[in-house]
Amino acid sequence: MNGAQDMGGMMGFGPVLAEQDEPVFHAPWERRAFALTLAMGAPGGWNIDQSRAARESLSPTEYLAKSYYEIWIAGLEKLMAERGLVGSDEIEAGKSLHAPKAVPRVLSAERVPAVLASGGPTQRIAVAPQLFQIGQHVRAHNVHPAGHTRLPRYVRGRVGTITHVHGAHVHPDSNAAGRGENPQWLYTVRFSARELWGEAADPTGTVSVDAWESYLEPR
């Protein structure tokens, strides 16, 4: 979706403001928002691509007005409402109004270290031959999917070079839409800054993105 999350190349946001001795969280609620989001992955059963899609589904106006963890909470509320885990009426009332739904599992304190240590690897066994080779020139498709995608707007239609092959990985567009993991070959594609941004760009600069095979076409 061509949403506000796809920020590469936008202008006018001002300088990057780094904070000295920045704390990990800036308010007590941010701590809980972070932990609730991680913990709800177990009973919620959604995948990381669905989490990202939920956050990106905010209107650009809302997305840009909210702070980072406000976006997380909005995404979490949406994911829970879609699955009937917590209703918007309950969010509004600030209390539980309906019986809980049966959930597959709950994250216990004891399981946290093991769950974090195993993470969520996305590499899968390849089910199709690898189409592109290192050094090959490819063009990113000029596509504008209405759903979740990880192909940023600023590379669409542009030509780059394959520099890395990462094996087959879960395809986010498919996984976010609930159509299954459908793993595809994942490549790093390096674009020259001039290809992306024109002749005024730094002549030696490059930008690399990680792109699934279906995002690319041979040049």
Next chain:
Amino acid sequence: MHDDHDHDHDHGSHLSDMELRVRALESILVEKGYVDPKALDVLIETYETKVGPHNGAKVVAKAWTDPHYKARLLKDATAAIAELGFMGRQGEHMVAVENTLLVHNLVVCTLCSCYPWPVLGLPPVWYKSAPYRSRAVIDPRSVLADFGVALPSDKEIRVWDSTAEIRYLVLPERPAGADDWGEAELAALVTRDSMIGTGLAKVPGEIS
């Protein structure tokens, strides 16, 4: 994504809207039996006190002192980083990129906030902010200038946009003047920003 990140507006002694909303949400989720509040405490404690840039600094210091380790890191960063016990969530598939005399690497996630948690912890606010995400890919030198970093104009800047589940760690250049330093001393020169590419490693005179 505005930068006024602390929404703890002080309405007298009242809590902020977000504080109230998230508290209510937590109590709903606990009451429904979806969430164990002790698990929340462990998650918070992990990322506030255990996981952070000190992990990545160990990786970098080891790569600076052990050429075999550095070769392994550049070939298969996930495995090399796991040798030091750092692995898992948001670091499942790692790639290390090396800064040299000729090349400077800078890591961003223009689409969200992808960041190598096991080696750097949770990202700072600026990394997740619109100014950084928008400008790192189109004008990285001006972003570096925001951090007080000026590189020679002929130095190649390679920007890595973390659009998949590959997570990038920058291996900064080893500063001069610390030739006889051991791993633990060298780790003190390695800043978080130097492992993102928005900074350089400290030089020996910068630390006491």
